[in-house]
Each structure stands twice: as structure tokens, then as C-alpha cells.
Amino acid sequence: MKLYNITMRLNRLEMLNQMVRLHIIGTGSKVENELQDHLIKGSIDEYKRQASILGLNINQTGIERRARFIVNQDYHNAHFSDRVWRDTRELSRRIERNIESVVIQGKNPREFARKLRDLVNKDIKNITNATERLAYTESGRVWIQTQIEAYKDGGYEYLEIMTEPTACRHCSPHNGDIVKISEAVEGDNIPLWHPRCRCTTVAAFGEVKDLDYWEHDGEKYYVDDHHVILDYSEHEKEVADLLAIKMNTTVNMVPKVVYPQDISTPDYLIDNKRWDLKDIYGKSKNTIDNAVLSKKKQASNFIFDISKTDLTFDQIDKQVKKLYLSERRKWIDDIKLVQNNRIIKEYYRKK
Structure with a gap:
């Protein structure tokens, strides 16, 4: 009799597991299709x-063809549908473990239903949160890639990062970064x-124009x-x-006069x-001063690119x-510090 009861429980367990697998497969397929439709629509709307x-x-x-291409691209070596089915398989494993635990204990039907409901609800909540995070992150990825495609179509070479307040x-250190689109990663x-990045x-x-x-x-x-x-x-x-974008003006590239030789x-x-x-x-303590030494005829405004110096920012x-306090450097007007293609500080002479 004991062997019979065990056999019946195992048969019941297998039947429940099969039912769970079938239901979850159907749910996973529905989630995948709905998410794909949502992402494609989001890409089309963003491009418009x-x-x-x-x-x-x-x-x-x-744009519909391009939207499908963007949506179906791999992100960090995985397709969005792979992540959907990974979460689906994880939900199936969790529920099956909980069913096994409750069935083997031989609970009465009412207690079995209550116990299983509580455990399954917890599993579903966890996976739902993961799926929502996936949908949010994938939507963000698709929107960013769609933006880049639009910028390319418009002939733009650069984009600017905007973080939320x-x-x-x-993320906050990247606010205002100027990135060359061809180098965007x-x-x-x-x-x-990161997930849920906004x-x-x-x-x-x-x-930027060339002077002739x-x-x-x-x-x-x-x-x-x-x-x-x-x-x-x-x-x-x-x-x-960078200067043209940040100063919202035209930057003219100046030709060099080789001859006559006295024209700076x-x-x-x-x-x-x-x-x-x-x-x-x-x-050295005179690095900046040496950079403008004998440059009075050349320019009165300077951009110092400090990306490769060993000096600290404070130094x-x-x-x-110190330049602005020097009597010998009264001819210097404005200065901009640039580091890794970012303007990190600007200085102005008080008139």
C-alpha cells in the first residue's frame, strides 16, 4: 500500500510538471511575440x-525593415528572445521544485493547493520582475540604436549624452559627453x-569650416x-x-602661413x-606657462588638452x-581645459 501511494504521488507529480511545462511554454512564446512587437513599434516611433x-x-x-533588424540584434552576445526563454526555463524549474516538495510531503488537497499557490506566486513575482527589467532594458537598447541610425541618416558625426537629473x-559623469558616432559603443x-538605465x-x-x-x-x-x-x-x-558643438558656433580651421616666415x-x-x-x-610647476611662452602673436585664447599629462587637476x-595673476601674461583672455574629448573647465579674464 505504501508503495502504491508513492507511485501515485510520483505519477501525480509528473502530470503536474507536464502541465506546468506546457503552460509556461505557451506563456514564454506569448511574451516573446508581444515583446518583439513592442520593441519594433518603439523603434519605429523613435525614428519618426x-x-x-x-x-x-x-x-x-x-524604417520597419530597419526596426526589425535592430530589435533582432544581439546585445552582449545574447538575443532578447534568449533572455525571455532563460527566464521561462527558470520559472519552470522553480515551480517544478515547489510542486515536488509539496507532493512528496503528501499534503491534503486543500493544504496542497494553498501551499503550492503561495510558492508559485512568489516564483511568478520574481520572474515577472526579471521580465519587466528585460523589457525596459531592451526598449532602451532599441531606442538608442534607432537614434544612432537616425543621426547617421541626417549626416551627423557626433552625439551628446544626456543623463536624467x-x-x-x-551615469552622471557621462552627462554632456560628446561621442563620435563611428566610435560609439x-x-x-x-x-x-546598466539595467533600467534611463x-x-x-x-x-x-x-567647422576650412578657411581658404x-x-x-x-x-x-x-x-x-x-x-x-x-x-x-x-x-x-x-x-x-567639440568646440563648435559646445560653443554653438562656427569654428574656422586656420591655414598656416609658411612664407613669409614672420606671420604667426x-x-x-x-x-x-x-x-x-x-x-x-x-x-613641472611651469608646464602651463611654458605652453604659452612666446605665443602672444599667435593667439590670446587657448585650449589646453590635459589628457596625457602627469599633472593632477589641482596642479x-x-x-x-597663476597665468591670470602674471603681469607678463595680461594678453591672455580665455582658456579651456579639455580632457578625453570633454571640456572640463573654462576660465575667463575679468574685463
Whole structure:
């Protein structure tokens, strides 16, 4: 009789487990389809929103095709459906363990139902939270990727990070970051940085133009690739893009006058002001002062890129402030500190 009871319990257990598996498979399939539809619609809506802002033409068939492609991309080496079914399998395992525990104990039907209901409700709540987190995170991923595609279609090279006012310690340092779209890596230099991340991006634009001549003492020296050349570096161009975006103005790239030899030119002309870029490498107490030594004819405004110096920020800040106190440096007007393609501090001479 005891053997019969055990056999019946095991048969009952297997039957319940089979019922649970079938029900959960159906639920998982429904969740996957609904989430996919939600993500595709979200991508289409976000592209249309960006198109209205950026003035892009909309091809409904094209954006639907692109939305499906974005949604079905892997994220951190996994497809969103893989994560749905992972959660589904975990729910099935948890419920089966709880069924086994209750059945083997031989509870009466009413107590069995109450005990199982409490355990299953807890499991479902845990998995529901995980599924909601997945839906939120996947939606954010799709929106960010859709934004980037819209920026590319609009011909934009850069984007700017925007964090929410209550951003966490992981996200808040990125607020205002300017990122080259071709170098954007989700989870690295652009959102999302964590589950439920609410950071976003906007297209960043500012005009950078090449001057085809430099005027000195009333005479124009035109670019001829011999006596007057325009050969700025990639780094100088990146800083120009940053300045144009952050200053919301046009940055003019200035050609170098090789001959006559006594004509000094800045790197940039911004709102009729001369600006020169200086990469800071040294670590002495006079590093900043040495960077502007004999540069009075070249520019009165400077950008110091401190990305590669061994000086601390406090040391640099102290040296910059010392420039404004120096009688020999009264010709210096404004200074901007740049680090890793970010303007981290600005200084202005009091008029």
C-alpha cells in the first residue's frame, strides 16, 4: 500500500510538471511575440520622432525593415528572445521544485493547493520582475540604436549624452559627453550602462569650416599647398568639433602661413577670436606657462588638452590661475581645459 501511494504521488507529480511545462511554454512564446512587437513599434516611433527633429524624410517600409533588424540584434552576445526563454526555463524549474516538495510531503488537497499557490506566486513575482527589467532594458537598447541610425541618416558625426537629473554614480559623469558616432559603443561610451538605465542621446552639431586664406596686416594669403597650407591633424579637428558643438558656433580651421616666415597663425578662429590648441605633456610647476611662452602673436585664447599629462587637476588649475595673476601674461583672455574629448573647465579674464 505504501508503495502504491508513492507511485501515485510520483505519477501525480509528473502530470503536474507536464502541465506546468506546457503552460509556461505557451506563456514564454506569448511574451516573446508581444515583446518583439513592442520593441519594433518603439523603434519605429523613435525614428519618426528623431526624423521630425532632424528634418529627415520617412520611408515607412525602410524604417520597419530597419526596426526589425535592430530589435533582432544581439546585445552582449545574447538575443532578447534568449533572455525571455532563460527566464521561462527558470520559472519552470522553480515551480517544478515547489510542486515536488509539496507532493512528496503528501499534503491534503486543500493544504496542497494553498501551499503550492503561495510558492508559485512568489516564483511568478520574481520572474515577472526579471521580465519587466528585460523589457525596459531592451526598449532602451532599441531606442538608442534607432537614434544612432537616425543621426547617421541626417549626416551627423557626433552625439551628446544626456543623463536624467537623478542619474546614478555610474551615469552622471557621462552627462554632456560628446561621442563620435563611428566610435560609439553601447555600455562603454554611450548608454545603456546598466539595467533600467534611463540615459539618452541627442544629435550634436556645430559647424567647422576650412578657411581658404589668412589675412595679415590687410593682405590675404591664400592656401596654395606651398606657401600657405591647411594641414591640421585629426586631433585638432576633433577638438574643433567639440568646440563648435559646445560653443554653438562656427569654428574656422586656420591655414598656416609658411612664407613669409614672420606671420604667426592660431589653430582656430572662433567669433573673430584667435584660439590655439596646446597638448600638455610635462609635469613641472611651469608646464602651463611654458605652453604659452612666446605665443602672444599667435593667439590670446587657448585650449589646453590635459589628457596625457602627469599633472593632477589641482596642479593644472593652480598653474592656469597663476597665468591670470602674471603681469607678463595680461594678453591672455580665455582658456579651456579639455580632457578625453570633454571640456572640463573654462576660465575667463575679468574685463
